[in-house]
Amino acid sequence: MQLSLLLCSLSEMAVTLSFLLIFIILKGIHSITTVSKVSVKDGGSISIPCLYESKYINNTKYLCKGYYWTYCSYAVKTNRPSSGKFSISDDKIQRIFTVMIKDLKERDRGYWCAVEINNGYDAGKPFNLSVTRGTPSLYVDHQEITGLIGDKITIKCHHLYPGEMKWCRLGSSCVTEPSGLIDGTAVTIDRSVPNVFTVAMRGLRTESSGWYLCVQGDLQMPVHLTVKEKSTSDQEPTLSLTPACEVPTPSFLTSFTIRLSLLVLFVMVTSFILFMVKKRNQTKESSATTLVKHADSFPNKCLYQEGFLLCLLCIWNLFSSLIRRYSHCN
The missing domain is CATH 2.60.40.10 (Immunoglobulins)
Incomplete structure (x- = not known):
């Protein structure tokens, strides 16, 4: 009778412990979010992200190798971030720790993203790798x-x-x-x-x-x-084009002023010479016939008029080029 009661008590205790263990495992699973299954190529590498709750920010994170939680073993931990085939990093701002597995083989199948819990059961979430020699x-x-x-x-x-x-x-x-x-x-x-x-x-x-x-x-x-x-350096590239409208530069204005001054000087000198020639012709002997006077004065008069018109034409061409160049600016 006592043996029967003892067996019953042990059975109830085992059931209770089983439910407690299942509850702890499920709680740990829901504390971490990751992938469930990834197809990868034999010999390649893969990075797996593991999102965790904010309460685990300062806890040690690790990758546990093995298909079953109770039998998995440490592969790499954040307090020892690299161990050849495996590496791990922890982004505490995003609350994601990332594990990298290199040189994948067909035997690399079951893993767990895990967090160490001080004075308690560690939290873990499983993921599986499907390693293939062909195309993933x-x-x-x-x-x-x-x-x-x-x-x-x-x-x-x-x-x-x-x-x-x-x-x-x-x-x-x-x-x-x-x-x-x-x-x-x-x-x-x-x-x-x-x-x-x-x-x-x-x-x-x-x-x-x-x-x-x-x-x-x-x-x-x-x-x-x-x-x-x-x-x-990442900004949108700007095309270097000749501007449609240019503002006259100091060098251009200086050049224009010099040209205009020389032209005015040329007009003044030419006008003075023509004036002196005309005056000399007017002082010729009065005995000359009217026909001779007209013959002498007519070419000089024409020369004077043509020279003056030529100077005006040069000035007009100079100003016209300036106007054409900048007329579209207004």
């Missing part, structure tokens, strides 16, 4: 993308099989076809190219920085976006 089922050209504030970036998610696709922000909302918003950033989806899910993000902001996911079924491919401010 879902992949991107680059996991790291950089954009500039106000600009647009494009990401191409390549997939082998048909099915619904989504573009999501880790721990936030998702967008399907054709367009939508993720945390205030405009997202447009294009599937016109076979087996390519093209995502365009416009009007980038600093807040747009973070981890995003190409999602198809139970597969995800993480992509990290960094948005930077535009530097001077």
Whole structure:
């Protein structure tokens, strides 16, 4: 009888402990957000983001290798951020720690994003890697993308099989076809190219920085976006064109003034010479016949008039070129 009671007590205790353990594991799972399954190529590398709650900012984070939580082992920790095949970094502002696994092999399957809990059970969230020697089922050209504030970036998610696709922000909302918003950033989806899910993000902001996911079924491919401010070299290029209207420069005005002064001087000298010639002719002998007087004075008179008109024409041409050059400025 006592043995029976003891067995019953032990059975109840085991059930209670089992429920308690399940509760602790589920609580730890919900404290961390990450991918569930990623398709990767044999020999390649992959970066996995792990989003955690704000209460874990100062805790040690680590990657646990193993399919089962109770049997997984440390692969790398934030207090020892690199160990050859594995590396880890912690962004406390975004509350995301990122693990990188290099030289992937088929045996690299089960892992856990984990956080050490002082005086308690650690929190962990599992993810699986599907390592293939062929083309991965879902992949991107680059996991790291950089954009500039106000600009647009494009990401191409390549997939082998048909099915619904989504573009999501880790721990936030998702967008399907054709367009939508993720945390205030405009997202447009294009599937016109076979087996390519093209995502365009416009009007980038600093807040747009973070981890995003190409999602198809139970597969995800993480992509990290960094948005930077535009530097001077990143500004829109300005075309160097000849201005439609130029303001007269000091050098041009000086040149024009010199030319005009020389022309005026030439007109004055020419006028004086012609005047003296005309005066001399008028003092010729009065006995000369009227015909001779007219014959002598007529060429001089014409020369005077032609010279004067020529000078006026030069002045007019000079001013006309200036007027034509700057008339469209008004």
